[in-house]
Amino acid sequence: MSLLRARGLAIGYRRGRRAPLTLVADADLSLAAGELVCLVGPNGAGKSTLLRTLAGLQGPLAGRVTLAGADLHAMDPRALARALATVWTDPIEVGLLAARELVALGRHPHTGWSGRLHAEDEAAIDAALAAVDATELAWRPVDRLSDGQRQKINIARALAQEPLLLLLDEPTAWLDLARRAEIMALLQRLAREQGCAILISSHDLELALRHADRLWLMSGNGTLRTGAPEDLALGGALSTAFRSAGQHYDALEGKFVSLQSRPGGPGVTLQGAGVAASWTRRALERGGYRVCEPGARHDFGPEVKVLQQGWELRCGSKRQHCGSLESLLSALAAAPVD
Amino acid sequence: MNRALWRRPGASLLPGRQQSDPLQWRRLRRRLLQGGLLCLVLSLFLLSLMLGSVTIPPGEVLRALSGAGASANAWESIVLLIRLPKALTALLAGAALGVSGLLMQTLFRNPLAGPYVLGISSGASLGVALVLLGAGGTLGITLLTGLGPGGSLALAGAAMGGAALVLALVLLVARAVGSNMTLLVLGVMLASLTSALVSMLLYFSVPEQIQAYVNWSFGSFGTVSWRELRVMAPLLLAGLALAALLAKPLDALLPGEALAQGLGLNVRRARLKIMLATAVLAGTVTAFCGPVGFLGIAVPHLCRSLAGTSGHRTLLPACMLGGAALALVAALVAELPGSDLVLPLNAVMALLGAPVVIHVLLRRRNLRRVFAS
Numbered sequence: 227m228s229l230l231r232a233r234g235l236a237i238g239y240r241r242g243r244r245a246p247l248t249l250v251a252d253a254d255l256s257l258a259a260g261e262l263v264c265l266v267g268p269n270g271a272g273k274s275t276l277l278r279t280l281a282g283l284q285g286p287l288a289g290r291v292t293l294a295g296a297d298l299h300a301m302d303p304r305a306l307a308r309a310l311a312t313v314w315t316d317p318i319e320v321g322l323l324a325a326r327e328l329v330a331l332g333r334h335p336h337t338g339w340s341g342r343l344h345a346e347d348e349a350a351i352d353a354a355l356a357a358v359d360a361t362e363l364a365w366r367p368v369d370r371l372s373d374g375q376r377q378k379i380n381i382a383r384a385l386a387q388e389p390l391l392l393l394l395d396e397p398t399a400w401l402d403l404a405r406r407a408e409i410m411a412l413l414q415r416l417a418r419e420q421g422c423a424i425l426i427s428s429h430d431l432e433l434a435l436r437h438a439d440r441l442w443l444m445s446g447n448g449t450l451r452t453g454a455p456e457d458l459a460l461g462g463a464l465s466t467a468f469r470s471a472g473q474h475y476d477a478l479e480g481k482f483v484s485l486q487s488r489p490g491g492p493g494v495t496l497q498g499a500g501v502a503a504s505w506t507r508r509a510l511e512r513g514g515y516r517v518c519e520p521g522a523r524h525d526f527g528p529e530v531k532v533l534q535q536g537w538e539l540r541c542g543s544k545r546q547h548c549g550s551l552e553s554l555l556s557a558l559a560a561a562p563v564d
Numbered sequence: 565m566n567r568a569l570w571r572r573p574g575a576s577l578l579p580g581r582q583q584s585d586p587l588q589w590r591r592l593r594r595r596l597l598q599g600g601l602l603c604l605v606l607s608l609f610l611l612s613l614m615l616g617s618v619t620i621p622p623g624e625v626l627r628a629l630s631g632a633g634a635s636a637n638a639w640e641s642i643v644l645l646i647r648l649p650k651a652l653t654a655l656l657a658g659a660a661l662g663v664s665g666l667l668m669q670t671l672f673r674n675p676l677a678g679p680y681v682l683g684i685s686s687g688a689s690l691g692v693a694l695v696l697l698g699a700g701g702t703l704g705i706t707l708l709t710g711l712g713p714g715g716s717l718a719l720a721g722a723a724m725g726g727a728a729l730v731l732a733l734v735l736l737v738a739r740a741v742g743s744n745m746t747l748l749v750l751g752v753m754l755a756s757l758t759s760a761l762v763s764m765l766l767y768f769s770v771p772e773q774i775q776a777y778v779n780w781s782f783g784s785f786g787t788v789s790w791r792e793l794r795v796m797a798p799l800l801l802a803g804l805a806l807a808a809l810l811a812k813p814l815d816a817l818l819p820g821e822a823l824a825q826g827l828g829l830n831v832r833r834a835r836l837k838i839m840l841a842t843a844v845l846a847g848t849v850t851a852f853c854g855p856v857g858f859l860g861i862a863v864p865h866l867c868r869s870l871a872g873t874s875g876h877r878t879l880l881p882a883c884m885l886g887g888a889a890l891a892l893v894a895a896l897v898a899e900l901p902g903s904d905l906v907l908p909l910n911a912v913m914a915l916l917g918a919p920v921v922i923h924v925l926l927r928r929r930n931l932r933r934v935f936a937s
Contacts, residue, residue, distance in 0.1 A: 303825070304828035307828025320874065321868075331815060331818070334816050335827060340812060340877075
């Protein structure tokens with residue numbers, strides 16, 4: 227039973243007398259409770275427009291969106307805010323409020339005209355803070371929080387609305403890698419434990435692939451495909467959507483690689499195994515070398531051997547010891563190729 | 565971890581509670597602030613009945629107020645006919661300006677916003693200028709210099725008309741305009757337009773007319789007698805009541821319009837209500853007391869610093885009381901107690917208030933924290 231359902235949805239912008247700008251036409255979408263879906267796609271594909279449309283901030287060009295059976299774009303704003311909460315990219319600025327007071331704003335659609343908080347509101351606020359592991363931040367001023375903490379509090383604010391559906395637009399855009407993974411894991415947990423349906427738009431394909439139950443993939447040519455992340459990667463849809471000048475999505479490695487470095491570079495033989503060898507391979511590839519296995523025909527190129535401590539570079543009869551990958555790369559650059 | 569938040573005057577009063585229950589402590593702090601401000605306003609009110617060109621002892625003031633008849637009959641009429649309406653005017657006008665400044669600063673999320681950013685006072689000025697400068701010099705000058713009983717009420721009517729005209733324009737555009745920032749710029753543009761018209765009128769006026777207009781623009785709480793107060797007080801009380809109902813939407817607007825909408829707030833309707841409350845408050849004050857500036861910008865900053873929060877359930881009452889207190893002080897000082905001189909109110913207000921605001925902002929350094937700019 228899906229919570230959010232869109233039928234024949236077209237999104238975009240009306241432009242007065244000119245024909246409307248359609249970003250996606252005729253999409254059928256659904257989102258179930260307890261499901262975490264990542265919306266991915268290249269810049270300009272319309273991710274934010276889709277989120278704004280699903281959040282009720284702008285109307286669809288065609289089609290109908292229903293949330294728990296009701297037409298989302300005809301819902302009363304307060305009722306909508308009780309069913310759907312949004313977190314946008316920008317770091318939140320609220321002036322002189324404690325974190326808990328910001329979370330308390332999430333109770334607005336539930337409180338009366340004066341905004342007075344009752345016991346159940348206070349309980350919901352505490353629960354939201356606990357859900358994002360931010361109980362100890364409760365009385366800190368919001369402006370003294372780090373970006374990651376602030377985003378957590380903002381998510382707690384959305385949770386305090388007790389929504390059925392949570393929409394997040396690039397919630398990790400301002401955060402470092404570790405914080406990104408932390409927030410994504412947190413959202414995954416919330417979907418499982420609280421039974422929220424969560425839709426996240428993200429640039430970060432690797433994180434999306436790791437955490438999403440399903441992907442909504444916008445390719446930028448007006449199509450929107452949905453499916454399990456692995457299906458989309460295997461079927462080549464991801465590579466197609468993200469193909470751009472010089473970049474290629476490598477389905478085998480599950481990451482982007484630069485097209486320039488692939489063929490043609492000078493060959494280097496790499497000997498060794500384990501973590502050190504894999505990072506050595508990355509360094510060599512980044513340096514523009516073609517890495518060959520020891521068994522291949524390699525007798526013409528330089529050879530790199532991963533040692534217990536450091537690396538050995540062999541060019542013809544010359545041997546050289548390098549203490550770091552940085553010095554290995556510069557030694558390689560100085561070495562005569564062929 | 566909470567040291568920065570609690571290291572405020574008064575925090576040491578209850579050393580045990582601040583750790584145990586911050587929520588309780590916050591409520592207590594809010595009550596302390598409001599109680600303190602209320603005491604301040606009451607004592608200033610009493611003081612402004614006592615002090616002036618002649619000093620009247622507090623006992624006599626109370627006797628005059630209770631209607632028991634003061635020992636000297638002149639004192640009774642000074643208290644009841646001059647000082648009481650003036651003090652009430654300062655009280656109401658100060659509260660009105662403080663609150664409308666807060667409304668505008670929150671709506672536009674801008675520390676420079678004040679009651680007049682919507683162009684209300686410029687509209688009022690235009691109305692007054694039209695009467696004083698345009699509609700036949702003799703009438704205008706009689707109105708001001710004579711200050712006959714009907715004079716300031718007619719002037720107030722003209723100011724209200726001008727303010728209402730500008731407000732109608734702004735509201736009309738606000739229905740179509742999506743963003744608050746556009747509205748802010750629009751207000752500034754309308755203000756420029758109306759002051760241009762006023763300049764034109766001034767340019768073609770005779771010195772007596774110009775003097776009359778300038779006198780009006782100095783601002784004064786003293787031109788309001790019981791007659792005018794009967795019109796002004798209900799308007800201001802209605803405006804203050806409307807503002808008091810707006811705490812919730814104002815809080816929702818703190819993180820910005822987009823988020824407020826996500827919280828289920830009808831942003832356009834909330835904006836109209838906020839602008840209407842501001843217009844009634846600032847327009848009425850301008851109509852009866854002239855364009856009293858500064859207070860509306862300063863009081864919200866002072867109150868935010870004192871309260872340590874941007875929450876409007878705390879700030880709205882604090883700004884009412886703080887605005888009333890500052891207006892009473894300014895009116896007192898402008899009187900120059902013990903002398904027959906009266907200084908222009910606007911100048912006194914800025915001279916007194918600006919150093920205080922500068923001091924508070926420098927000490928707290930929280931303007932950037934509040935407005936992220």
